Amino acid sequence: MHPKGTAKPLAIPHQGPPSPRSAIVERAYVMSKKEVTTSSIVLTRNLFLNSKSFYVLFDSGATHSFISTRAALQLNLQDGKVKANYRNKLPNDSIVECPILYKHMPITLGETIFPGDLIQFDLSDFDII
Numbered sequence: 001m002h003p004k005g006t007a008k009p010l011a012i013p014h015q016g017p018p019s020p021r022s023a024i025v026e027r028a029y030v031m032s033k034k035e036v037t038t039s040s041i042v043l044t045r046n047l048f049l050n051s052k053s054f055y056v057l058f059d060s061g062a063t064h065s066f067i068s069t070r071a072a073l074q075l076n077l078q079d080g081k082v083k084a085n086y087r088n089k090l091p092n093d094s095i096v097e098c099p100i101l102y103k104h105m106p107i108t109l110g111e112t113i114f115p116g117d118l119i120q121f122d123l124s125d126f127d128i129i
Contacts, residue, residue, distance in 0.1 A: 062129060067121070071127040105118050
């Protein structure tokens with residue numbers, strides 16, 4: 001249970017894509033820009049990547065990282081692109097297919113590089129989570 005004023009993280013319980021024959025539906029928690037302003041567990045910033053501005057949500061409770069289709073196209077991500085079989089159930093009970101995963105993408109914070117897997121997801125309020 002999360003305290004009032006905080007949102008549940010966008011979460012999928014395990015790392016890596018499910019097997020192609022898997023019918024598992026993962027649960028995703030979605031946070032809007034308005035909810036971010038009342039949360040003490042997340043941070044948002046506009047960041048520049050390859051000279052392009054992206055609106056990023058940093059959520060220390062999230063188990064997976066996501067990139068919007070728009071951001072993936074703007075960054076021309078091709079390296080590490082693999083087919084995936086993520087199925088996410090949103091709070092409104094709709095199920096969203098996420099067939100693209102970018103494996104081992106270098107995410108640099110300060111002087112530290114983290115290899116991260118980014119799931120392509122049609123995010124509405126954020127470019128990267």
